[in-house]
Amino acid sequence: MNYSIGFDVYGTLVDPVDMGQHLETLIGNHATEFGQLWHEKKVEYAFRRALMRQYADFTVCTQQALQYCLNVYQITLSSTEQQALMAKFSQLSAFEDVIPGLNELAKQGHFLAAFSNGPELSVRKLLTNSQIMPHLQSVISVDDLHTYKPNPDVYHYLMKRVQTDNNTCMMVSSNAWDVIGAKAAGLQAVWVKRGANKLFDPWDIQPDLIVSDLIELADVLKQKS
Template identity: 80%
Template sequence: MKYSIGFDVYGTLVDPVDMGQHLENLIGDRASEFGQLWHDKKVEYAFRRGLMQQYADFTVCTHQALQYCLNVYQISLSPAEQQQLMARFAELNAFDDVIPGLKKLVQHGHHLAAFSNGPELSVRKLMANSHILPHLQQVVSVDDLQTYKPNPDVYQYLVERLQADINSCMMVSSNPWDVIGAKSAGLKAVWVKRSPSKLFDPWEIQPDLIVSDLIELATLLNT
């Protein structure tokens, strides 16, 4: 069966905590935990804005999350240094399995799209810089709807943009909440378990597939 597949970007195609060197230059040995808190907070802020129906794009969520982290760690960065960190989100690296996995999926006729909470122009720049863009047919952003995943409307929008039958439309994400959101909206969903220590939420909704990376996904879908 050929699928139309939407891939979450941050955490699935690229590593949002892959800011280590840039953070270390400004923050020091707390860079790793700072990076994880920054990622968690920007996702939380997007959730809040979606529920409150007070939309601002993901860049705003990211910057406000940075401000929160700076306050938590009592770190002072100049506006220029903060802007430097924000700009690094366009330079995140693809996970090693991503491009080989996408190539295999395209070779077998699947239709691939990046599907992100980030604004489309920002996501396109990131996908180009990480060399992922040539292996995708589309880039779809929730920014078009002025709300965030896991609102069911955004998953229906993905189906419409991919011009797909919902039964052959699949969401692939390393975030359990994203998988649950897609499944609850009627899509098929795959959880990419990027670490052995990661746990899926103990909900009544579970993924259709669990894979360790996109190469494994391509192998399973193409057999």
Template identity: 80%
Template structure:
């Protein structure tokens, strides 16, 4: 069976904490902790805005999360340095398995889309710079609806944009909350467990499939 597959971007296709050298140059030995907190906080801010129905695009969430982290670590960066860090999000690298995995999935006849909380233009730029865009048929953003995952409306929107139904549309994400959101909206969902130490939330909703990377996903769908 051929699927219409939506891939989460940050954490699934590219590493959102892959800011290493850039953060180290500006922040020092707390760069890894800072990067993880920054990622977690911007996702939290998107959740808040979705629930409050006070939408601002993901760039705003990212900027405000950066300011929060600077406050936590009692750091001060110039406006130029902050803008430089923000710009680096367009230069994140794809995980090693992503392009080989996407190539195999395309060869198998699946329809592929990047499906992100980020604005479409920003995601397209990121997918271009990471060399992922040529292997996708669509780039779909929640910005079109002005709300965020895991709102069920955004997963319904994914199906409409890909002209798919619940039986043929699949969400692939490394984020358990995204998998749970997709499943609760009726889609099939795959959790990419990118680290052995990662745990899935102990909810009544569980993924249809767990894989370690996109190459394994292609192997399973081809079996």
């Protein structure tokens, strides 16, 4: 069976905490913790905006999360330094398994799309810089709907865009909340467990597959075909 596969971007295709070298220059010893908090807060802010129906694109969530982290760590950066740091999000690196995994999935005949909370132009720039874009057939953004995952409307929009149903539309994400959202909306869903200590949320909703990376996903789907 061939699937239309929507891949989460931040945390699944590229590492959102891959800001270490940039953060160390400006933040110093707290760079790792700062980067993790920044990622968590921008996701939280997206969730809040979706629930409040007060949409602003993910760039705004990221900027406001940055300001929160600067306040927490009592760090002052100029507007120029903040803008330079924000720009680095278009230069995040792909996980090592991503390009070979996508290549193998494409050979199997699956339709491959990035499916992100980020604005399409920003996501395309990021995926181009990380050399992932040539291995995908589409970029689909929640910005079209002015809300965020895990709103079920967003996953239904994915199915509409790839012109398939819930039996052959698959969401692939390293974020448990994203997998749960896709399953709740009726899609097939795969959790990419990027880290031995990662835990899946105990919501009595389980992914259809759990894999360590995209190469393993390609191997599993090949065996199932």
